[in-house]
Amino acid sequence: MSATRLLVLGVMRMHGKAHGYLVxxxxxxxxxxxxxxxKFGSIYHALRQLAKEGLLTFTDIPDWPGRVDYEITPAGEEELLSLLRDALRQGNNRPDMLGAAVVLLPSLRREEAIALLRERISSLSAKQGGVADRVDETASEQPDRAHVRELIGLWEHSAASQVEWAQGLIDRLEAGAYVMYGENPAS
Structure with a gap:
């Protein structure tokens, strides 16, 4: 899964119609x-690839040579939401995917965002422990590799930190923070 793909689709959904420079x-x-x-070139590559896959449509602007306006298709909308949901719920994704999910969080309804964050917490919590047991077993058999336990400690600390952050975000969303999809920003 590509953060660029997710982000470009998200920007297209936000703006309705946009050209590469706006994205x-x-x-x-x-x-x-x-x-x-x-990178600058990866945005244009993503736009062309997404159009090739039918996730965006494009229109050449005759009065502006070289300018192409893109628009998200219903299939692009489905892809965006699928990528966003996966990035938010999975506790094992890369930081760029989580970052993309966070900036596009308002693309979801409040209840769905909260449910996906709860799935993320469950995913992170389930991963803690099993690997540590295997490393502890290896360390007792091979003392010269006991330092590998530090890596597991880093992962555990990172997962615990993400759980705390996700719970805080859930609390803020439940308290009404942020304007989410389908909500009226004026109310």
Missing amino acids: RSELLSWGADEWAHI
């Missing part, structure tokens, strides 16, 4: 070039 500007305003390592 790039939006992603840069989120700092995605830093945390998702998105």
Whole structure:
């Protein structure tokens, strides 16, 4: 799964119709070039690839040579939501995928976002322990590899931190923080 793919589809859904420069500007305003390592060329490649797959449509602008406007298709909308749901619920994804899911969180209804975050917590909690037991067993058999336990400690600490963060986000969402899909921002 690609963070660039998810982010480009998300920007297209937000804007309805957009050209590559607008997509790039939006992603840069989120700092995605830093945390998702998105490069200028990868945005245009993603736009062309998504159009080729039927997830976006495109229109050449006759009065502006070289400019192409893109629009998300119903299939693109389905792909966006599928990628977003997976990125939010899975506790084993890369930081760029989680970052993409967080910036696109308002693309979901509040109840669904909360449910997916609860799945994430369950996924993270389930992973703790099993690997540590295997490493402890190996360390007792091979003392020169006991330091590998530090890696497991890092993973456990990271998972615990993510669980705490996800629970905090759930609490904020339940308290009404952020305007989510289908909600009226004026109310």
